[in-house]
Amino acid sequence: MELELINVPEPFATLTVTFFERQTQATLTVPVTRMVNQHVVRVAFNPMDLQFEQGGRRDFSWELYLNVAQSTMHGVIQIESEALSDRWQTSQTSSCQLRCDAAGMAILNSHTHQSATEVQVTAINLVDDQLQVVGTRQVNPEPLVQQRLVLKDKSDQHVIVGPVVQDTRQGLVTLSLPLAELPLDTPQVLYIRTTVGEETVERRVVLARSLAGQTTELVTHQHRLVMLDKRFDNALLVTASVAPSLPQRVVNAVGQLRQVVKWVAQLADKVNLTYLSRLFRHGHTPYERPTLIFESFGGRQVSDSPYAIYRLFTRLYPEFNCVWSINRSQRHFCRQHDIPYVIRRTTRWVRLLGKASFWISNARFPLWIKKPDYLTYIQTWHGTPLKKLGLDIEKVTMPGTTTARYHANFVKEANRWDALISPNDYSTQVFRTAFGFNNQILKVGYPRNDALVNSTPAEITALKRKLGIPLDKRVVLYAPTYRDNQFAEKGKYTFDLPFSLAEFQQRFGKDTVLILRMHYLIANTLDIRGYEGVVFDFSRHPNISELYLVSDLLITDYSSVFFDYAYLKRPILFYPYDYQVYKDELRGFYLNYETELPGEIAHDESQLLSLISQKLATPDMSHDARFMAFYRRFCAIDDGQSSWKVVAYILQQIENHG
Structure with a gap:
């Protein structure tokens, strides 16, 4: 490894480089072996020395420091880097890769226990x-x-x-x-x-x-x-x-014509957005009657913490004006449940947003939407973070953006939030740094989790009947995340099941059913034909808390769903079949994935199926010391009153503004 010395004090008697492992705090110091020229030195080290056995760890992240020794002083300088090396194999099952963190400091990642196949x-x-x-x-x-x-x-x-x-x-x-x-x-x-x-x-x-x-x-x-x-x-x-024949090419041409129509529609949508953004810039005066606009996942659902707040608020204070911002696909749900709504990206939507008193959302509004000074924007967010967020994502691979643009837009949007809801101290710390957030944080817990604390066995039985789940069978819930590196197009991602439904049916189908809950960004619909009565696809079910309540075991990978599911003190399995790829090539994690999770990790399908059998036999995790340590850290706010605390905050804001 070569180092360019910039602003390193001279003369120096000796130079060494220290590798410092972030999690274990292990160190390794090696000498500078050669001066290439006045400003470039070379360091030789054995990558195998950066791998060791400790508590089943598979991955190590080493910071690099230059130790400068002079006749009268000693100094330590952290090594910066703009380099991103390709991964190099140190053995058939281990590798190293040099990269830089968000602050531009050199990081050498060392991986062990990789698949030899x-x-x-x-x-x-x-x-x-x-x-x-x-x-x-x-x-x-x-x-x-x-x-x-x-x-x-x-x-x-x-x-x-x-x-x-x-x-x-x-x-x-x-x-x-x-x-x-x-x-x-x-x-x-x-x-x-x-x-x-x-x-x-x-x-x-x-x-x-x-x-x-x-x-x-x-x-x-x-x-x-x-x-x-x-x-x-x-x-x-x-x-x-x-290859397509002439008739097939004609059919394909029709498909291309549909694509042209789609492009024209997208162009019209852009023209409409330009018109709507101009309407926002004109400014509005607020309604005299307090008006609250609710939105969940950009209008794709009526769900999550905004919905929990809405239901309590309208029950206690029905005379306030509460309106949901939705996509057209949610009209039936709103009509069925007598929920006032407005269709996004319409002139009426602009008027309501511009004249409202509160925006309550679990995701981001587009930056072209102007936030009035008189409006209070409450951000509920949508999960305790496991994966890196915002400024902490060192390399953004999502289509349609760059890392720098993504960071800038995230901070700009986050600081429009007047209040951000947090479920625990851990999340509060992450939100401050990852969002660059300087406004008020309400550490009251997620309103959506009130149902997990307050629901009774009778209500859970009623939920099973409503969902069509047999009352005499155990329920396994599979809820994975999407992968940033498997996008189909901007805003849509693909996913295939990483285990065999036929094998699941053969081993567990007599007394167990499987619920599938894909991330809302997943574009493709899973094919479960032939597994009716054993496999249920509830990916489009708006209330995931109901799926938590009816299940006996959660299987996930990198989704933050397990933080919420832990409130139930039921077993959790982790199935990170692409762990090495996801950890390093995509976002990375805040927690140590191998040591800080509240459940066991299955690395292949055979291990997964074996662990399902074990965990279904231990439905209550309240006596598991490791699980309960996790519970105390992340689920301590479990009084079932989070929605009321947010409602009380809104009422206080209304009273303060007369």
Whole structure:
């Protein structure tokens, strides 16, 4: 590793570099081994020294410090970095990667216990009737030789092995495989066969990043349409089909015409937004009668903490004017429940927002919406954070934005909030730093969780009947998050189940049912045909608290749902099948995922199914010391009165403003 010395005091007698591990506070100090020139030095270290066994830890984050020793003084300087290295393998199951944190300081991430059956690549493209993969050229210290690409169908019966073709440039290696022999309409999983030393290994290819920017479709000279796709576990699929005929191209042209219509609609929407933003700039005078506007997840639902506040507020004070801001898809729900509403992005919506006394939302309003000075904006947010938020996200991979723009917009929006609801001290601290938030924080707990504290067994039985869930069966709830690196288009993400429904049905179907609750950003609908009565897809059910109440076990990955579910003191399982990819390539976590969670971690499908059996046998976690330590830290505000505390705050604001 080379270091450029900038503003380092000279002369110095000795220079050393100290590696400091953030979580364990372990240190390793190595000498500077060579002066390249007056301002550049070189440091040699063994990456394997940055990995050790401690409490089952798999990952380590090392800060770097330069130790300067002079004749009369000693100094320590933290090393800055703008570099982002590619991941390099230190063994078949461990790797390192140099990056920088949000403050621009160098971080060396060291990973252990990686799957020996997978290999990450840098890029993949379909070019010139070939599949081309770019990846690493060595596993330290052995060079990789005789590498070749291998395609297998799901049964491993049909195998295509590419020739040994390696183009080594810029520290990377490019592998190629001709596409002429691809079978039709049979998805093929991609592997790399490699010789390391005297051993030949075959590992499944995974791509951490999205496929955006890479060539994923190609019509070959044999008139075949070849397509690349990513599976739920980041494995790569290659599928060939007969290229469209003339009639099919006509059908496709109709589809393209629909796309043109969609583009025209999007253009009209932009024109409408320009018009609406001008209406906001004109300014409004507030209604004499206090008016409260509620919104949940950008109008996609009538749910969550805003809904809990609304229900209590309108029951106690029905003479105030309360209106929901919704998308058109929610009109039926509002009419069915006699809820006053306004459709977003209409002139009436602008008028109501501009003349209201309060905005109460669990997500962000667009920045082009002007917030009046006389209005109080209450932000309920939507979960205790596990994943990094706002300014703490070092690399934003979401489509349609950049890291700098995302950070700036987040801070600008957050400081329009007059009050932000927090469920615990941990969240309060995160919100202050991640949002750059300087206004009032109401540490009263999430109103949506009142139902978890106050519900009775009779009410839970009634909920099961309403949802159509058998009363004599145990209920497993699967509620994963979306992945920032699996977006289909701006604002939409794809997801595939990472375990077999058939296997679940075979092992548990007699006395257990499975509820699926996908994140609201997931674009695709899951296919559960053939599993009726055993698997229920409640992804569009607006009130996830009801799903918590009817379930006996929660399975999740990186979603913050487990913080709320812990209020029930029921078992929780974690299934992070793509842990290494998600942790480093996407957002990262605030908690130590391996040591601070209130449940066990399953790393593969077999382990998951075994743990489901164990946890269903222990429905009450109140005697589990580890679980209860988590409960005391994150669920201490459990009096079931959070909604009332927010209502009392609103009433106080109304009285103060006369």
